[in-house]
Amino acid sequence: MAQASIKQVAAIAGVSIATVSRCINNPAQVREQTRIRVQAAILETGYSPNTIAQSFRRGRTNVIMVVMPSIGDPFFTDVMLGIRSVVSEHGYSIVINETNFNTMTAEEIGAIMVSRQADGFILLASIFPFGNEVLARAEKRSQPVVIGCETISATLADIPSVHIDNVAAAREATDYLISNGHKKVAFISGQSTSLLTKDREFGYRAAMHKARLPIEEGWVLEGNLSIEGAGKACSKLLRHAEPPTAIFCANDEMALGCMHEIKRQGLSVPEDISVMGFDDIRYAEVMNPALTTIAQPARQIGERVAIRLFKAIETGNQPNNQPVILPHKLIVRESVTMLAN
Amino acid sequence: MAQASIKQVAAIAGVSIATVSRCINNPAQVREQTRIRVQAAILETGYSPNTIAQSFRRGRTNVIMVVMPSIGDPFFTDVMLGIRSVVSEHGYSIVINETNFNTMTAEEIGAIMVSRQADGFILLASIFPFGNEVLARAEKRSQPVVIGCETISATLADIPSVHIDNVAAAREATDYLISNGHKKVAFISGQSTSLLTKDREFGYRAAMHKARLPIEEGWVLEGNLSIEGAGKACSKLLRHAEPPTAIFCANDEMALGCMHEIKRQGLSVPEDISVMGFDDIRYAEVMNPALTTIAQPARQIGERVAIRLFKAIETGNQPNNQPVILPHKLIVRESVTMLAN
DNA sequence: CGGAATGTTGTAAACGTTTTCAAATACGGT
C-alpha cells in the first residue's frame, strides 16, 4: 500500500481535508471531538504530511543551505556546530553543499542556489568570481545570504558577514615567530581563489615588512589547504637555497602536512624548524609536538552567522551589512621555539 | 520583481507553458524556431524552474539522504567521497543528516526519513533501537535504504549493507598486538549503541580468548568515539592496578586521544605503551608516532553503498540483501612496538 | 426567543510544474 495522503485520512475520519490540515497545523482551531477522530485516522493510515507538497504550497522550505569548502575540514565542522544549534532552534533543517575547496564554479553554485530549495544561504566558502548576479537572483526571490569566515571582494561589500580579522591575526602569528628570533619565515597559503588566505598572506607580509625582514623568492607557496599540498610545498621549502627557520601555514591542516614532511626528511619540529598553524582544529592540540596556532571562535562564528540569517529571514530584509568581527587568539604550544643562535 | 514562473516565460515567448516545459526537459521535441523564442524569453526573465514544484509534480526529489554520526569524523567524510562520486554521476544531490553520534532517537530519524524529502537513504550510523516500523514506512513509499559501515541487528537482517568484517579486523589487530609480545591489552569501545564497535569489541575478546590471555576488569572501557572521551578512558587505564601495555581503540580518533593523554602523563608511545587505532583516517599517518591501525576502504564502501542504492531506485525493488563485505588491511606504523621484557 | 457573537467546518482556489490527449500544423508522396 502506498503512502496515505491527507485525502484518505479525511475520508476515514469523515471530515474535509481542510479539517485534517488544521488538526496538524492548528489543532486549537478544531473541536476536540473531531480532532480525536482525525488523530485516530492519522494513526490508522500512518499518515504524515508530504513535506514537498507543504513546501510547494507554502512557498517556504524551512531549509537553510550552507555552502562550505569541504565537510572533511575540522574547522568548518566546528562552525557548523554553531550554525546547527541556532538553525534547529528555529525548527529549520540544514542542507550542506560542498564546493570541494572552491573548485566549483560560481555558476554551479549559483545554479544550486537558484533552484530555490532553501529559504536562506550561509556561505562559508569563497565563491569567486562570485557575480553580483547570483546574489541578485537570491535577493530577487528574497533568500537572504550571510557570509561566514570568508572575507569578500570589495564589489560584494554589502553582503553581511561574520569573521575574524584575518589580516591582524596573521600579523600577530608572524610577529610571534619573529619575536622568537626567526628572521627567515615562509608562508604556505591556500588556493589563489581563497580570499581568506589572501588576507592571511597579507598579514604575514605586513609583519615581515614592518620588521624589515626580507621575503625571499620561493618562500611563499601555495598549498591547497590540505595535508598533501602542504607536504609538497614544505618539501620545496626545505630544499630552498635559503631555507626558512619557521613556516607559517594558512591553516592547521597544512601545518600538519608540514610537520609530517619535516619528520619524513629526518628533521624535527621545533628543534630544526618551527611550524605555526591557523584555526586551532581539534587535532592541533593532539599533535606531537602540539601545534602552535591561531584560534578562531569557530562555533561562535557559526552561531552569529545563523542568527543574522534568521533575522533577515524573519524581517524579510537583508540584515545590515556591517561585518561582525570576532576575536581570535594566539595559542602557544610546542611547535614554535626560540631560534637558537 | 519576484522570480519568474513558467507562465510568464510562456507569455513572453507567445507559447503555452507546456512548450516551455518541453524546451527545458525535452528540447528535441520542439521546433527550433520556437525553441529559440523560448530560450530568449527564459534569458530575458532569468527564469529557472522551481525545483520544489518539479519534485512535487514528479513525485521524485532527485535527492539522496545520508544519515551519518557526524560530519566531523574524517572516516565518514572519506566514505562520503565515494558516495558523492556515484550520486552526482546519477545527477542526484545529497542531503546529509547527522545523528550527533547516535544521540538522536530512532523516532527522530524516522520522522526525518518519513518526511519524504529523499528518494533513498544511506545509513552510515547505527540507529538503534531502529524499529522495523521506520523501515516499513520507507518501503511503503518505495524509498530504498542501504546501510554502510554499520552492521545491523539481526531483526533487520534483510536490509542490504556494505561494510568490512569488523570482527575479523579487530581480531587481526589484537593478534598483531599479541604477536608483539603484548599480553595486557585494553580496549576502548564506542557508545553502547554502536553495533559496529560492539563487533570490534567482540573481535578483540575473541583474539584474547584464543591466546588464553585474561581481560582484567576495567580494561574494556567506553570512549565516545571522540578524542576527549578516549582521553578520559585512557587516563583510567593508566591508573589501573594492572595497567595494559597496549591499548586498542575502536577508532583512530580515540587512538589520538589516547596518545595525547599518554603524553600528558609524561609517558611515551610506543616505548611505554602501544596504541592501535581503527579506520586509518588521514591524520593517522601524520601523527608522531604515526598510528598503527586498520584501514577500511572508506571511499569504496561509499561507492558500493551508493551503487546498490541506485540499483534499487532504478529497478524499484530493494536490492538483494546479501551484505557486501569489503577487505580491510592492517597498516603497520610506529605506535605499536615489540614489548621489551 | 431573537439575534449577535463566537466557534467549527466545508468548498474551492491556488501554488508551478509535467504529462496525456487531442488538435493543429508541416511534410512527403502521389
Place this chain on the structure above:
DNA sequence: ACCGTATTTGAAAACGTTTACAACATTCCG
C-alpha cells in the same frame, strides 16, 4: 491538390497541501 503520416503545439488535469471565504452550528446575552 490531396491524403496519410509525422511533427509540433495547446488545453487541461493532476500532484498534496494550505487558506480565504462562506456556511453552518453553537453559545450567550438581553
